Amino acid sequence: MALKSTIYKADLQIADMDRHYYADHALTIARHPSETDERMMVRLVAFAMFASERLEFCKGLSDVDEPDLWETDLTGAIVQWVDVGQPDERRILKAAGRAEQVRVISYGGRASEVWWKPLESRVARVRNLTMLNLYEGCAAALATLAQRSMRLQCTIQEGQLWLGNGVADPVLVEWDRWREPVAR
Template sequence: MAIKATIYKAQLQLADMDRHVYADPQTTIARHPSETDERMMIRVLALAMGWPADTSEGTLELAKDMWDTDEPALWHKNFTGDIRHWVDVGQPDDKRLMKACGRSDKVSVWAFQSSTNVWWNNIAGKLVRADKLTVWQVPTEQSQELAKLAQRSMVLQVTVQDGTVWVGDGDRSVEITPVKLVGAD
């Protein structure tokens, strides 16, 4: 019998002063049995950082990348089904990223492993035509601290100012300074 997903709930209180986005998104996370707390929390961070200022064409949602290889970790589909924003977490290969750039208006990657620099150096040259792509690196120590905030039911305050992100749960706070490896936004 297969192990089932573990359900987590996250309520975010987002104050992104850099983009002037203020929202209270809530999400239910079906955590795949092989997914770590660290990866799950990077998905939550990516949700907050990619939350659209204008939600009239839908919002960013968690997808089923761990179950379906044709889906990203998160995506923003408008009401006609067009993919506005494709978000991957980890270290996807160049073919996947080029395909995503062809399918969506915007593609973001949130990498967090200590091997991110090696991965990026190996594929960066293959992505010169990917003008829709933005790649962020979360320093490993910071992503590991973020993982410690994981709980089955979470209320997280996410504040963004001058490129720095603070994520707190009322008792603890983690400072995250994502590094942009490539991209315009």
């Protein structure tokens, strides 16, 4: 018998002063049986970083044809494709052909660096790729906020993201920008 996803609920308040985006989101997050709290919370942070009215969680780990998050326009065209972790070259190239913007957020310290180095030159021609790497320890700190029912506040200002639940100390999420989209 296959294991089922665990459902998490998050009320997320976002104050993104860098993009002037302020909104409350009631999110339902399906955590795949093989997914860790760290990865799930990085997906939630990815949502906060790129939030819009049409951004939504996808099947991700359960379906190779879908990212962790995407935003589609009214015609169904993919505006944003967001993956968390270390996708392979084929997945990134496929996403680049299907979406206006492709964003990858990796985490995991040295393992992410080892993954990115050979991949960097192979995806150099991808013009619409943003590659971010969370600082080591961020994902583990985020995992401490994971609960089946969460009330979270996210503040983004000057390239820093703070995520808190009003009980524990907020978590500072910082990242390196390994790659930016190439202007056309």
